[in-house]
Amino acid sequence: xxxxxxxxxxxxxxxxxxxxxxxxxxxxxxxxxxxxxxxxxxxxxxxxxxxxxxxxxxxxxxxxxxxxxxxxxxxxxxxxxxxxxxxxxxxxxxxxxxxxxxxxxxxxxxxxxxxxxxxxxxxxxxxxxxxxxxxxxxxxxxxxxxxxxxxxxxxxxxxxxxxxxxxxxxxxxxxxxxxxxxxxxxxxxxxxxxxxxxxxxxxxxxxxxxxxxxxxxxxxxxxxxxxxxxxxxxxxxxxxxxxxxxxxxxxxxxxxxxxxxxxxxxxxxxxxxxxxxxxxxxxxxxxxxxxxxxxxxxxxxxxxxxxxxxxxxxxxxxxxxxxxxxxxxxxxxxxxxxxxxxxxxxxxxxxxxxx
Numbered sequence: 001x002x003x004x005x006x007x008x009x010x011x012x013x014x015x016x017x018x019x020x021x022x023x024x025x026x027x028x029x030x031x032x033x034x035x036x037x038x039x040x041x042x043x044x045x046x047x048x049x050x051x052x053x054x055x056x057x058x059x060x061x062x063x064x065x066x067x068x069x070x071x072x073x074x075x076x077x078x079x080x081x082x083x084x085x086x087x088x089x090x091x092x093x094x095x096x097x098x099x100x101x102x103x104x105x106x107x108x109x110x111x112x113x114x115x116x117x118x119x120x121x122x123x124x125x126x127x128x129x130x131x132x133x134x135x136x137x138x139x140x141x142x143x144x145x146x147x148x149x150x151x152x153x154x155x156x157x158x159x160x161x162x163x164x165x166x167x168x169x170x171x172x173x174x175x176x177x178x179x180x181x182x183x184x185x186x187x188x189x190x191x192x193x194x195x196x197x198x199x200x201x202x203x204x205x206x207x208x209x210x211x212x213x214x215x216x217x218x219x220x221x222x223x224x225x226x227x228x229x230x231x232x233x234x235x236x237x238x239x240x241x242x243x244x245x246x247x248x249x250x251x252x253x254x255x256x257x258x259x260x261x262x263x264x265x266x267x268x269x270x271x272x273x274x275x276x277x278x279x280x281x282x283x284x285x286x287x288x289x290x291x292x293x294x295x296x297x298x299x300x301x302x303x304x305x306x307x308x309x310x311x312x313x314x315x316x317x318x319x320x321x322x323x324x325x326x327x328x329x330x331x332x333x334x335x336x337x338x339x340x341x342x343x344x345x346x347x348x349x350x351x352x353x354x355x
Contacts, residue, residue, distance in 0.1 A: 003198070003207055003210065006071060006207065006210075006211055007194070007198075007210060007211065007214050009071065010067055010070070010071040010211045010214050010215050010218070011214045011215070011217065011218040012218070013066065013067040013070055013071065013215075013218070014063050014064065014066075014067035014214070014215040014216075014217075014218030014219040014222065015063075015218040015219070015221055015222040016222065017062065017063035017066045017067060017219070017222065018059055018060055018063035018218070018219045018220070018221075018222025018223045019222040019223075019225065021058075021059040021062050021063055022056065022059040022222070022223055022226045022233060023226070024059070025053075025055055025056060025058045025059035025233065026053050026226070026232060026233050028055060028058065029053030029054055029055040029096075029233065030053055032097065033097070034053055034054045034055045034093065034096040034097050034236070035051050035052065035053050035054065036051065036052050036053075036054055036096075036234065037051040038050070038051075039051075052231055052232070052233065052234050053232075053233045053234070054096035054233070054234050054236035054237075055092075055093055055096050055233070055234075055236050055238065056223055056226070056227060056233045056234055056235040056236050056238075056239040057088075057089055057092045057093070057235055057236050057237070057238025057239030057240070057241075057242050058089060058092075058093060058238065059223060060219045060220060060223050060235070060238075060239050060242060061085055061086070061088075061089040061238065061242060063215075063218075063219040063222060063223075064082075064085065064215055064216065064219050064242075064246070065082060065085075067215045067218065067219070068081075068082060068212070068215060071211050071215070072208050072211055072212060072215075073208060076119045076120060077116070077119055077120060077121055077208075077253075078208075079119065080115050080116040080117075080118065080119025080120070080121060081116045081119075081121070081212075081246075081249060083115050083116075083119075084112040084113065084114075084115035084116050084245065085112075085242060085245060085246070087108070087111065087112045087115070088109070088112045088168075088238060088241055088242055088245055089238045089242065091105065091108050091109075091112070091237070091238065091241075092236055092237040092238020092239070092241060092242070093236075093238055095236075095237040095238075096236045096237060096238070102285075102287035102288065103287070105237070106165070106169070106287070109165050109168050109169070109241065110161065110165055112168075112245065113160075113161045113164040113165045113168070113245070113248075114161055116164075116249055117157045117160050117161055117164075121160065121249060121252055121253065122156045122157045122160045122252065123156050123157075123159055123160045123163070123252050123258070160248075160252055163248055163251075163252070163258065164244070164245055164248035164249065164252075166244075166248075167244035167245070167247055167248040167261075167265075167269075168240075168241040168244035168245055168248070169241070169244070169272075169287075170244065170265075170268065170269050170272040170273070171185075171186075171240050171241070171243050171244040171247075171265070171268060171269075172237060172240040172241050172244065173272045173275065173276075173293070174268035174269065174271045174272035174275070174293060174294070175240065175243070175265070175268035175312070176234070176235055176239070176240045177293055177295035177296065177308070178229075178295050178299070178305045178308045178309055179227060179228055179229035179230065179231040179305050179306075179309060180224060180227050180228035180229060180231070180306075180309045181295065181308070181309045181312050181313075182220075182227070182235050182239065182240055182243065183220040183221065183223050183224040183227055183235070184220075184224060184309065184312065184313040184316070185265070185268065185312055185313065185316045186216070186217075186220045186243040186247065187217045187220045187221045187224070188264065188313065188316045188317050188320050189247050189261060189264045189265055189316065189320065190213050190214070190216040190217035190220070190246075190247065190250070191213070191214075191217045191320070192260065192264050192320040192321075192323060192324065193209075193213040193247070193250045193251065193254050193257060193260070193261070194210050194213035194214050194217065195324060196254060196257055196260060196324065197209045197210040197213060197254045198210055208253075209250065209253045209254045212246075212249075212250060212253070213250050213254070216243075216246045216247070216250065220243065223235070223239070228309075229305050229306050229309065247261060247265075248261075259328055259331040259332070259335075260323045260326075260331065262331070262335055263319050263320075263322065263323040263326065263331050263334050263335060263338075264316060264319050264320045264323050265316070265319075266315075266319050266334070266335060266338040266339075266342075267294070267312060267315045267316065267319070267338070267342065268294075268312070270335075270338055270339045270342050270343075271293055271294040271342060271346075272293070273339075274342070274343060274346060275290075275292055275293055278292060279292075294342070294345075294346065295308050295312070297346065297349040297350075298311065298349075300349075301349060319334075319338070322334065
């Protein structure tokens with residue numbers, strides 16, 4: 001079977017699995033009271049006005065599990081990825097039910113990110129964005145026997161764990177504010193990585209990376225019809241953190257396209273970065289939500305939820321297409337440029353709100 005046939009078949013499998021499983025996830029959420037009622041759960045970051053079930057990550061995880069087993073080699077890497085994703089999914093469902101302490105969630109997230117790294121997924125090197133050549137992170141190796149024999153690269157693997165955890169939290173905080181926002185953004189990011197990895201399709205060992213990216217894209221698009229305005233279910237903590245987890249792993253596997261993902265997800269990542277800095281400077285906890293994110297400011301400006309969602313989708317598509325043609329140096333320039341523009345826009349919105 002050709003790579004194109006595998007791409008189409010795996011996408012359809014993931015899309016249909018998520019599309020068919022999401023109604024069951026909705027029933028599951030109602031049965032076990034995984035429902036976010038804004039009248040009972042009064043929180044400044046909440047923008048929905050009626051009870052909405054959480055737990056969308058369950059359908060997304062199961063779709064990825066089904067399609068992954070069907071189309072990916074069942075090796076130590078897949079076992080590590082699915083094991084970490086399973087822990088993350090369970091964590092998310094428990095959080096959707098009980099609203100766990102953010103610092104407890106963070107600790108478990110580090111465990112989830114460590115599992116695939118111990119299975120051999122790590123960043124051996126990154127391109128030097130300030131010049132030619134690469135930055136070697138594969139020093140200080142330690143032999144390890146976990147799901148097979150391989151070396152543990154202390155610096156590289158620590159960087160990979162931090163990168164995955166960072167993406168989990170930044171996407172959870174900055175990419176799921178309104179109906180349909182998260183699955184659209186994740187689908188664009190997954191598709192971008194798939195297109196980039198297709199450049200190496202002549203090497204059959206690179207095919208699993210493309211397939212996993214396509215499966216991720218298909219699963220979130222299959223969930224989208226139920227999450228789009230007016231949403232029938234939310235991604236929940238599991239859906240948003242699973243997105244960061246998978247995209248982080250994909251950026252590592254796809255010839256270390258960390259810079260590419262930073263560009264594609266520039267809007268939600270930079271917005272969350274500004275939000276964390278603002279909270280810390282205000283003497284508040286960086287992990288407790290408020291109404292200071294970009295999507296909140298856009299809603300306050302008068303945009304509808306659909307318009308805010310379209311803004312995120314279009315911005316992500318533009319950055320995704322742009323990232324396909326940028327060198328490492330120009331990716332850095334683009335990230336800095338987006339940060340300056342977004343920072344100025346947020347300052348203008350803040351000033352405007354005080355008039």
